[in-house]
Amino acid sequence: MTKGLTRRGLLRTAGASLLGVGAASFPMPGLIRSARAADTVKLGCLFSSSGAMANVEGRLTSVVRMAAEELNAGGGVMGSMIEVVGTDPASDWPLYAQLGRQLIEQDQVAALFGCWTSVSRKSVLPVVEQSDALLYYPLHFEGEENSKNVVYLNSPPSSSVLPAVEYLMGPDGGEAKRFFMLGSDYVWPRTINQQLKGYWASKGIPETDWREEYVPVGHSNFQTLINQIREFADQPGGQPVVILTVVGNSIPDFFREFANQGISALDVPVLGLDALEADFEGLDTAALAGHLNCWAYLQSAAGPGNDKFKAAWAKHVADTGVPYRGDVAIDPMVSVYDGVHLWALAAEKAGSFAVPEVRAASPSVSFACPSGYEVSMMADSTYVKRGVFIGSLNETQGFDTLWQSEGTPDPVAFSPYMQG
Amino acid sequence: MLLIRLLTFLACLGASPAFAERAALSAALCAPSVAAKAEALRALAEAGALGGAAEAAWAQTLVVAVEARSFRCATGGAFIGEGDAALDAATLAPSPAPIDAAEMPINNRIRAAAASAAAALTLFTDVDPAARVEATTTLERRREALSLSILDAALAVETDASVLALLKPLRARMMLVDLAPENRIRAIEAIAADATLRNRTMISEALATEPDATVQAAGAAAMERIDRLIVIGKGLSTLYSGLSYASVLLLAALGLAIIFGLMGVINLAQGEFIMIGAYAAWFVQNAVRAVMPGLIDWYLIIALPMSFLAAALVGVVMEALVLRRLYDRPLMTLLATWAVSLLLINLVRVTIGTQNLEFHQPFYVVGGIHVVGDFIVTLNRLFAIAIAGLAFVGVVLVLRYTTFGLNMRAVAQNRAMAGAAGIDARRTDRMAIALGSGLAGLAGVALAPLYNVNPNMGTGFIVDSFMVVVLGGVGSLLGAVIASFGIGQINVIIEPLYGAVAAKVVVLLLVIAFIQRRPEGLFAPKGRR
Numbered sequence: 001m002t003k004g005l006t007r008r009g010l011l012r013t014a015g016a017s018l019l020g021v022g023a024a025s026f027p028m029p030g031l032i033r034s035a036r037a038a039d040t041v042k043l044g045c046l047f048s049s050s051g052a053m054a055n056v057e058g059r060l061t062s063v064v065r066m067a068a069e070e071l072n073a074g075g076g077v078m079g080s081m082i083e084v085v086g087t088d089p090a091s092d093w094p095l096y097a098q099l100g101r102q103l104i105e106q107d108q109v110a111a112l113f114g115c116w117t118s119v120s121r122k123s124v125l126p127v128v129e130q131s132d133a134l135l136y137y138p139l140h141f142e143g144e145e146n147s148k149n150v151v152y153l154n155s156p157p158s159s160s161v162l163p164a165v166e167y168l169m170g171p172d173g174g175e176a177k178r179f180f181m182l183g184s185d186y187v188w189p190r191t192i193n194q195q196l197k198g199y200w201a202s203k204g205i206p207e208t209d210w211r212e213e214y215v216p217v218g219h220s221n222f223q224t225l226i227n228q229i230r231e232f233a234d235q236p237g238g239q240p241v242v243i244l245t246v247v248g249n250s251i252p253d254f255f256r257e258f259a260n261q262g263i264s265a266l267d268v269p270v271l272g273l274d275a276l277e278a279d280f281e282g283l284d285t286a287a288l289a290g291h292l293n294c295w296a297y298l299q300s301a302a303g304p305g306n307d308k309f310k311a312a313w314a315k316h317v318a319d320t321g322v323p324y325r326g327d328v329a330i331d332p333m334v335s336v337y338d339g340v341h342l343w344a345l346a347a348e349k350a351g352s353f354a355v356p357e358v359r360a361a362s363p364s365v366s367f368a369c370p371s372g373y374e375v376s377m378m379a380d381s382t383y384v385k386r387g388v389f390i391g392s393l394n395e396t397q398g399f400d401t402l403w404q405s406e407g408t409p410d411p412v413a414f415s416p417y418m419q420g
Numbered sequence: 421m422l423l424i425r426l427l428t429f430l431a432c433l434g435a436s437p438a439f440a441e442r443a444a445l446s447a448a449l450c451a452p453s454v455a456a457k458a459e460a461l462r463a464l465a466e467a468g469a470l471g472g473a474a475e476a477a478w479a480q481t482l483v484v485a486v487e488a489r490s491f492r493c494a495t496g497g498a499f500i501g502e503g504d505a506a507l508d509a510a511t512l513a514p515s516p517a518p519i520d521a522a523e524m525p526i527n528n529r530i531r532a533a534a535a536s537a538a539a540a541l542t543l544f545t546d547v548d549p550a551a552r553v554e555a556t557t558t559l560e561r562r563r564e565a566l567s568l569s570i571l572d573a574a575l576a577v578e579t580d581a582s583v584l585a586l587l588k589p590l591r592a593r594m595m596l597v598d599l600a601p602e603n604r605i606r607a608i609e610a611i612a613a614d615a616t617l618r619n620r621t622m623i624s625e626a627l628a629t630e631p632d633a634t635v636q637a638a639g640a641a642a643m644e645r646i647d648r649l650i651v652i653g654k655g656l657s658t659l660y661s662g663l664s665y666a667s668v669l670l671l672a673a674l675g676l677a678i679i680f681g682l683m684g685v686i687n688l689a690q691g692e693f694i695m696i697g698a699y700a701a702w703f704v705q706n707a708v709r710a711v712m713p714g715l716i717d718w719y720l721i722i723a724l725p726m727s728f729l730a731a732a733l734v735g736v737v738m739e740a741l742v743l744r745r746l747y748d749r750p751l752m753t754l755l756a757t758w759a760v761s762l763l764l765i766n767l768v769r770v771t772i773g774t775q776n777l778e779f780h781q782p783f784y785v786v787g788g789i790h791v792v793g794d795f796i797v798t799l800n801r802l803f804a805i806a807i808a809g810l811a812f813v814g815v816v817l818v819l820r821y822t823t824f825g826l827n828m829r830a831v832a833q834n835r836a837m838a839g840a841a842g843i844d845a846r847r848t849d850r851m852a853i854a855l856g857s858g859l860a861g862l863a864g865v866a867l868a869p870l871y872n873v874n875p876n877m878g879t880g881f882i883v884d885s886f887m888v889v890v891l892g893g894v895g896s897l898l899g900a901v902i903a904s905f906g907i908g909q910i911n912v913i914i915e916p917l918y919g920a921v922a923a924k925v926v927v928l929l930l931v932i933a934f935i936q937r938r939p940e941g942l943f944a945p946k947g948r949r
Contacts, residue, residue, distance in 0.1 A: 050765070054774040055874055172454045174528055185921050215920040218880065220871055221668075223661040223801070224915040230794060234617035236625055249872045252776060256870075260788055260798040266532040266562070282776040282872065284786070290528045323773020392527060402527055 041080040041353055043068060043340065044087070044103030046114025046124065051091025052218040052248040056278050056332070057116040059324040060138065061086045063333045064113050066316040067340035077344045078351070085109060089120070091248070096120040100127045100135075110353040111136060111343050113336055117217075117247060118142060118188040125150065134355050136343060138335035140273075140295065142191035146413045148359065151342070152383045153335040155296050157195050158412035159405075164271055164294035164390050165196065167403055168241050169203075174269065177238025178209045180229050182254075183245030185214040191418075192245055192273065198417030209237060219250050222257040230261065233268045242270040251279040255288055265290030265393070276330040280397040291393045295331035296386035297371040298399050309334065309370035334370050335386075341367045342377065342384070373408050383411040439510060441467070443497065446482060446509035449524065450493035457524075458533040458564065461486070465537035465565040469544055469573045476544035482509060483538045486524060487531070494521035537565035543587075544573075549580040556586040560593075568594055589613065596622070601632040608635070612642035615649035616794050653793020658912055664801035666908030667808035671866055673885035673892075673900050674811055675859035681895025682832045682852045685743060686754045689761035690885065691878025693731040693857045697864020698873040699768065700730035702777045709780070717782040720803075720865060727861040734764070735857025739850055747849075761878070768875040777873040785869035800869040807866035811859055815897060818855070828852055832895060887931055893941030902942055907931075 049058035061084070068082040076082060085107050089095040096115060103109045104127065112128065112135045115121040121137055128135045128149040136151045143156030154160075168176040181196065183189025193212055200210060211232055213225060233240040246254055251272060258270065270291045272279075277299050280288070299310070310329050317326035342365060347353055350361035359382075366376035373387035385408040391399030445467055448460035461483065468479025485491040485500040491509070492499040498509035499517040506517035526534070539562060542555035559566050571591045578584055592610035595603040608626075611619045620643055627639040676690045701723035708719040715722070738760055746752045785803050788796040819825035827848045830838040839845050863881075864873075871877060888907065892899025907927055914923040935941070 049774055050769065051876060054876060055776050055872070058774045172527060172529065213919060216924060219920055220880065221665055223664065223798075224658075224912050225920065227657055227661070227794070228916055231617060234621055234794070236621045249776070249874070252872050256800075257798070260786065260800055261796050262788055262790070264561075266528055266535065269528055278775075282778045284781055287787075290531055323769075324775060400525075402525075 039076075039080055040083045041077060042083045042085055042107055042109040043343075044085045044100075044107060044109035044112045044114070046087055046089055046096050046100055046103070046112060046120075047116070048091040049088045053091040053116050055249060056276060056330065057091075059278075059322070059330075060113070060116075060332055060336050062316065062320070062322045062324060063313070063336050064340055065320075066312060067337050069316075070312070071340070071344050077347050077353075080353075082344075089114075093117075093119050093123045097123045097127050100124045100133075101131075104128070104131050104133045109133075110347070111355075111358070113138070113339055115139070116332065117186065118191075119186045121150070122187065132355055134343075134358065136336065136339035138332040138339060140331075142188050142195070143411075143413050143415055144191060144418060146381050146383075148382060149355075150382060151339065151362065151377065152381075152411070153339045153342075153386075154331070154384070155386050155388065156383065156411050156413060157192055157415060159386065159388055159409045160294050160296065161192060161196070161273060162199065163388050163403075163405070164273075164292065165199070165243070167390055168269065168271060168292070174239050174241075176241040176269075177205075178232070178240040179211075179243055180232050180240060181210065181212045181243045181245070182225060182229070183212075183214050184217045184219070184247045184250060186217060188247070189214065189245035193243070195415045195417045196243065198415070202417060215246060215250065217250075218248065219246070220253045222250075222254045226254075226257050226261050226263070229258075229268065230263060233263070240268050242268060244270050244272045245274060247274045251275050252283055255280070255291070256283060259284075259287040275393075276332075277328050277398055278325075278330050280393070281325065281328065283397070285393055285397045286395045288393055289395050292402065293391045293393075293399060295389055295391065297329075297331040297334040297369070298389045298391045298401050299329045300391070300398060300401050301371045301389065301404075302401075303370075303372040305368055305372060306370045309337065329370075338367055338369050338375055338384070342375075375408060378410065381411075381413055383413060385410060442478065443510040445479075446498040449482070449486065449491065449509075450498055454527060454529050458529050461530070461533040461537045462565040462567070465540045466567060466570055468541050469570040473544065476541050478512065480538065480541040480545045481512060483534055483541060485509075486526065487534045487538060489523055489526065491524040492517055492521040493524055494518045532562060533564040535564075536562035540566055540570050540574075543570075543583075544577065549583055552578070552580065552583045553586060556583060556590060560590060563594075566594075596626050601635050604630070604632070604635050605638045608639050608642050612646055615646040615653075615792070617646075617650055620646045620650070650793040653791070653795035656792065657795040659909075660795070660797060660801075661912040662905070662909035664798075664805055664908075665911055666904040667801075667805040668867065668870070668881075669884055669888050669904035669908060670901060671804065671808045671811065671863035672860070672881040673888035673904060674808075674815060674897070675856035675863070676885050677889045677892070677895065677897060677900045678815070678828075678852055678859070679856035680889055682828055683747070683849055684750055685747075686750060686757065687856070688754060688758040688882060689738065689764060690857075690860055691880070691882040692761045692764040693735060693860035693878070694864045694867065694881055695768065695873075695875065695878040696734055696764065697727035697731045697861030698868045698877065699772070699777070699864070700727040700861065701865045701868050702779065702873065705780055716780055717784075719780065720782060720785070720868070723865045724807075724862060727865045728858040729861070731861025731864065732854040732858035735853045735860075736850060738857075739853045743853070744846075761882075765875045765878075772875075774874060774876075779868050779873065781869060804866040804870055807862060811862050812897070812901060815855075815859065819897070824848070824851055887928075891931055891934060891941055893943035896941070896943035899941055899943040 045061040045064050047057045047060040048054055065084045068084050071077055072081050085103060087099040089099050100112060103112060112133060114135060115124060115137055116139055118141050124135060125147060129147060134149060136153055138153045140154040140160045167173040181193045183193060229242060272291060272293045275293045313329055314326035317324055345365035345367060346358045346361040349365050350357035362377045363379045366374050369375045371387050375384055375386055377384050387408050388405040389401055390403040392402045394400050445464050449457060451457055451460060464479050464482060468476040490501050494517060496518050499506040499521055500509055501507055504516045506515060508515035539555040539558035543552055546552055575587055578587060589610045592606050595607040598604055608623055611623055623639050623643055627636060630636050672694060679685055679687050704723040704726050705719045708722060709716055742756045742760060743753055746756055785800040788798040790796050819829060827843045830843055831845050831848045835845055888900055888903045892903035910927055911923050914926050
């Protein structure tokens with residue numbers, strides 16, 4: 001075997017695999033043609049299609065494309081066609097910042113749509129603030145942040161987590177008295193749990209009635225933790241519940257073990273704050289029926305707007321052949337869909353794609369969200385007002401609407417229950 | 421229309437004297453509050469249980485409809501089913517539901533009451549004793565709609581010994597609040613027969629308001645007994661968790677140990693071979709479903725050889741195209757196999773997608789068996805342990821008792837000398853790669869009921885399995901087994917004490933400290949390195 005042959009062999013393989021990676025992760029044309037053509041406007045996406053978050057996060061890029069196609073079919077925004085530039089930050093938090101900068105500076109995108117976990121948003125935040133760009137963030141999150149460069153499309157805890165916890169503590173929810181908090185170890189779960197502890201303390205619930213545990217992001221072996229949960233639940237003191245803030249692929253892993261260890265939602269309900277229809281795609285949910293979640297949209301939301309959205313998504317999946325299920329719609333998909341439309345409406349209203357103008361026009365536009373609520377941005381913050389749903393997992397991997405809010409409550413950016 | 425309704429109403433009234441009562445019971449399910457609905461289900465179960473076979477069957481129909489969410493409430497009464505196909509809830513006669521008929525919403529409280537009512541009524545309606553046994557076990561946990569009068573009625577009509585054997589202790593347990601102290605003691609004994617923390621809590625809560633000293637003493641003794649069994653259960657549970665984690669580590673590391681040990685090739689694509697094994701199992705599942713749907717429960721077993729072959733094939737192709745040219749440059753193989761791993765991940769991503777695959781879960785990987793205390797043997801983990809054990813025994817047998825195994829050991833100990841003795845070292849390498857990657861394929865099948873199957877699933881295993889191989893001593897299978905047990909046990913012992921994050925850190929620190937003192941690992945390889 002000669003040296004030359006070896007080197008060539010390596011180059012060939014390396015080249016082939018790099019090509020494979022490149023082709024899958026980045027749509028090349030978006031990176032090569034960076035200048036903005038006269039009749040197109042670019043929107044950038046920062047959603048991971050690989051790594052721990054890929055299962056749920058990856059599909060959001062497709063939703064942005066779908067919304068852009070809808071707008072383009074109607075003649076674009078102010079005559080400009082929307083071009084969507086996708087990226088793959090690979091669930092690697094610093095990469096979000098790097099790719100975000102690339103989208104803003106090289107591709108000159110008019111707005112960014114991106115991030116799932118709060119840690120990825122925190123990583124992009126300095127980038128968008130530095131270059132005064134706009135990031136539309138589609139996840140419900142811990143609040144405690146109000147940047148003029150981020151449009152918070154989803155709810156802070158005041159209008160998602162707290163109503164759900166209140167429901168669980170009320171007579172219909174089983175009068176929960178004791179709480180086991182289990183989360184992935186990063187900013188969102190820790191902040192949420194901090195606020196919950198403040199909330200419970202304000203209700204006079206003693207500190208001995210809750211427990212807090214964290215696992216590394218991507219953790220998959222929940223045996224000992226579920227043993228701990230059972231032990232906690234079987235002790236005296238009243239109805240226990242689990243407040244689950246693990247993210248990504250840890251969610252199905254947790255629920256699989258929970259069901260296999262024979263704990264029923266009727267005994268210990270789990271409020272999965274990041275649990276979505278999509279997390280249960282590979283699971284048998286008959287043994288899990290009754291676990292809860294809370295979002296600003298549920299697939300089961302009634303109304304013509306939702307039917308239209310679901311049909312559009314099913315058609316988009318069928319037409320483009322993207323590897324996602326056409327019959328599953330999740331809250332962040334609807335949030336990012338609202339985001340594209342809110343951005344387009346604001347740009348139309350402002351008569352410009354420039355960030356300051358779009359931002360100034362944003363509070364004065366509203367969009368009929370598929371959830372059935374008319375959503376709009378607050379005047380004094382960049383939070384979008386959304387409806388609140390509490391869902392209950394059913395036997396067919398979907399969530400039934402257990403409760404929904406009358407209107408769209410005003411989001412509270414900075415929680416009064418935050419201590420220390 | 422109204423007239424017709426009125427007439428049917430009157431007709432039904434004439435036909436069934438119980439109609440008014442039935443109408444009231446079914447209308448109560450439409451009460452606005454959740455508490456009232458749960459109470460209505462309880463009343464329904466009692467009416468069915470005490471009212472004879474026909475009444476029980478009717479009540480059961482209603483409860484099943486509530487659970488299946490086909491129960492509808494309207495101003496004109498309650499209905500089962502929709503539109504023109506609807507039945508009147510009281511008479512079960514066809515009766516088109518009015519426009520305003522709304523689905524009865526259910527939440528966990530109603531679900532629990534309905535599950536309890538359905539189980540109670542099954543005792544009267546199901547002719548199959550096995551179904552009644554199952555209903556009794558459900559009632560052990562779900563007593564929302566259960567009362568002593570229902571149980572007494574069930575005991576009066578029950579003839580099957582296996583059902584009676586469960587019903588009698590259940591009745592004894594219900595006496596925890598009885599007026600007679602001896603009944604309360606009997607209740608405590610019956611509850612303590614199943615030593616779980618939940619039952620201990622039940623007893624301790626009852627004792628808190630117990631005036632009778634003899635009952636107190638009996639309760640204290642029962643709790644002590646439960647405590648002992650709980651401690652045993654806890655110990656076994658920790659052991660089992662560790663064993664199950666170790667089996668996962670061993671499955672991932674076994675193939676790596678062979679490839680790394682024999683050729684010194686650091687195969688970073690080993691995790692992706694696991695992924696390929698899992699995907700092959702998925703294809704087998706779909707094929708079985710299409711061709712022989714009757715065998716669908718056994719697809720995991722059918723997948724074992726298929727996944728082995730699929731992963732082995734990919735391994736052999738990788739050897740032929742990449743590794744063969746890089747044998748004398750280990751650092752290059754590291755890079756090249758990493759590239760192969762990225763290639764495989766992305767190939768699967770673009771062809772099949774990033775979503776978690778849906779696996780049919782056959783009965784032997786669902787749920788668990790309650791052993792002692794709160795210790796539950798979860799079947800999916802037992803399956804992985806069994807496969808890991810079989811794979812290990814298989815590998816040992818191959819290495820010990822086959823010519824190929826002999827050749828492999830010879831090449832691993834001294835490549836040049838083995839060549840001189842007439843062993844085709846290259847061919848042995850290829851076979852070893854096939855065996856090593858095939859084992860990763862087996863791991864894929866074993867892990868499919870445990871973890872999410874998606875293109876990235878393999879990346880999580882590679883670090884852990886390297887840790888096992890290095891700790892165990894390069895090339896030593898026994899070392900790999902002991903290392904996985906050690907890492908598994910240490911992990912589950914630390915986790916409940918200091919949390920999962922700390923457990924990971926501590927294990928890594930321990931491994932570093934160990935490797936520093938003993939760089940060759942637990943078992944030093946014999947032969948030329």
